[in-house]
Amino acid sequence: MAASASSPLSSDFFAGIKPVRYAGPKSSDPLTYRHYDAARVVGGRTMAEWLRPAVCWWHNFAWNGVDMFGAPTFERPWFGDTMDHARAKADAAFEMFRILGVPFFTFHDRDVVPEGADIAEFGRNLAAMTDHFAAKMQASGVKLLWGTANLFSHPRYMSGAATNPDPDVFAHAAAQVKNAIDATHRLDGANYVLWGGREGYETLLNTDLAREREQLGRFLTMAVEYKHRIGFKGAILVEPKPQEPSKHQYDYDVATVHGFLQSFGLEREVKVNIEVGHAVLAGHSFEHEVALAASLGILGSLDANRNDYQSGWDTDQFPNDAPELVPAFYHLIKAGGLGTGGLNFDSKVRRQSIDAEDLILGHVGGLDTCAKALLSAHALIEDGAYDSFLAHRYAGWDDPKAKAMLAKGATLEGIAARVAAERIDPKPRSGKQEWLENLFNRFS
Numbered sequence: 001m002a003a004s005a006s007s008p009l010s011s012d013f014f015a016g017i018k019p020v021r022y023a024g025p026k027s028s029d030p031l032t033y034r035h036y037d038a039a040r041v042v043g044g045r046t047m048a049e050w051l052r053p054a055v056c057w058w059h060n061f062a063w064n065g066v067d068m069f070g071a072p073t074f075e076r077p078w079f080g081d082t083m084d085h086a087r088a089k090a091d092a093a094f095e096m097f098r099i100l101g102v103p104f105f106t107f108h109d110r111d112v113v114p115e116g117a118d119i120a121e122f123g124r125n126l127a128a129m130t131d132h133f134a135a136k137m138q139a140s141g142v143k144l145l146w147g148t149a150n151l152f153s154h155p156r157y158m159s160g161a162a163t164n165p166d167p168d169v170f171a172h173a174a175a176q177v178k179n180a181i182d183a184t185h186r187l188d189g190a191n192y193v194l195w196g197g198r199e200g201y202e203t204l205l206n207t208d209l210a211r212e213r214e215q216l217g218r219f220l221t222m223a224v225e226y227k228h229r230i231g232f233k234g235a236i237l238v239e240p241k242p243q244e245p246s247k248h249q250y251d252y253d254v255a256t257v258h259g260f261l262q263s264f265g266l267e268r269e270v271k272v273n274i275e276v277g278h279a280v281l282a283g284h285s286f287e288h289e290v291a292l293a294a295s296l297g298i299l300g301s302l303d304a305n306r307n308d309y310q311s312g313w314d315t316d317q318f319p320n321d322a323p324e325l326v327p328a329f330y331h332l333i334k335a336g337g338l339g340t341g342g343l344n345f346d347s348k349v350r351r352q353s354i355d356a357e358d359l360i361l362g363h364v365g366g367l368d369t370c371a372k373a374l375l376s377a378h379a380l381i382e383d384g385a386y387d388s389f390l391a392h393r394y395a396g397w398d399d400p401k402a403k404a405m406l407a408k409g410a411t412l413e414g415i416a417a418r419v420a421a422e423r424i425d426p427k428p429r430s431g432k433q434e435w436l437e438n439l440f441n442r443f444s
């Protein structure tokens with residue numbers, strides 16, 4: 001079949017790099033996993049089942065090392081704008097998935113194929129690449145965690161996609177998302193992601209907030225309706241991010257997205273894809289965003305990339321601090337895992353990391369960091385002291401009189417009368433923060 005044939009441009013880019021295997025915490029070989037042991041059972045599930053790790057197309061195969069002051073630093077044989085280049089890129093990507101032993105990948109539409117002259121050619125290119133992927137996925141067993149449409153790079157989207165003042169841009173974005181959902185569906189993707197980098201504003205002076213909110217709500221509703229119409233079983237995910245590239249983005253954080261979803265009756269249809277670095281940009285911790293999403297029933301998937309705390313940018317670095325991730329993994333385990341979601345490495349190697357090996361090392365370290373945090377969080381839960389602390393702290397609410405205050409029919413005056421009759425006079429109790437911090441450190 002022509003679609004699955006390798007490209008004449010395919011290369012031996014990763015030549016000499018052997019598949020990465022688990023070698024245990026004592027291993028000093030940088031190309032081995034020290035904590036990520038895919039088949040190891042932890043709390044009734046394998047590590048691979050808990051983490052569902054994925055590698056992204058964007059930063060690994062499309063990013064060329066450019067920054068605002070400097071030219072591209074990466075030389076990759078698949079850089080170019082033809083379908084032969086796109087197939088060579090796919091060959092390199094699936095070779096990398098094989099080396100890393102990861103079960104999933106993720107992609108943006110324009111990163112896997114050239115956009116061509118118009119949306120029709122873009123659609124044909126994507127459909128052809130979908131066939132190519134299907135054959136490679138079948139041969140390798142690697143699955144699609146999510147697909148998405150890039151509605152932010154092309155100049156037509158500079159003033160937004162769904163929230164653009166020009167209805168023709170809205171229409172173009174709708175056509176692009178339809179094609180990307182079709183490709184994701186055809187590849188049996190576990191989720192479809194929407195991220196609104198340009199859905200926001202540079203200045204309020206030229207922005208009609210009410211209109212743009214309605215447009216975005218309508219757009220998302222149509223994506224959900226389309227998913228049901230074609231029988232796509234994956235979850236629709238929105239990825240919160242407060243700013244960058246826009247000054248303000250409408251999918252600011254988990255709480256904002258939840259309120260938005262409720263306004264349009266979508267809170268049971270759409271979940272969130274939470275990125276570590278985006279949480280920090282929003283002025284939150286990652287665990288705050290994960291815990292909140294879990295408590296609201298909208299925890300969908302994770303992007304593992306972190307920021308640099310000093311620079312204040314979305315630097316998309318590989319995670320490398322396991323203790324910092326333990327609280328988030330605690331909430332992930334307590335939520336029963338990610339369902340259809342996974343742990344996507346939307347991370348990129350630094351501009352000076354120009355070797356093929358650097359791409360592998362980044363993922364090995366990132367996956368190991370998350371695996372270590374998973375093990376620590378699981379050990380903390382097994383220990384039980386933390387959960388019993390929490391249960392004890394709220395135990396007063398098990399009392400029938402306490403429960404009655406929250407039930408329908410309870411009134412302020414009724415509660416006031418009981419306070420007077422029983423002479424209720426609560427005494428302060430320690431919140432035990434230092435005890436808790438020390439406990440978490442024991443398991444980090």
Ligand code: XUL
Nearest residue numbers: 148195239241275314346
């Ligand atoms: C942007 C970002 C995107 C989304 C999907 O900051 O993280 O890759 O994950 O468009």
Ligand code: CO
Nearest residue numbers: 239275303346
């Ligand atoms: Co991301």
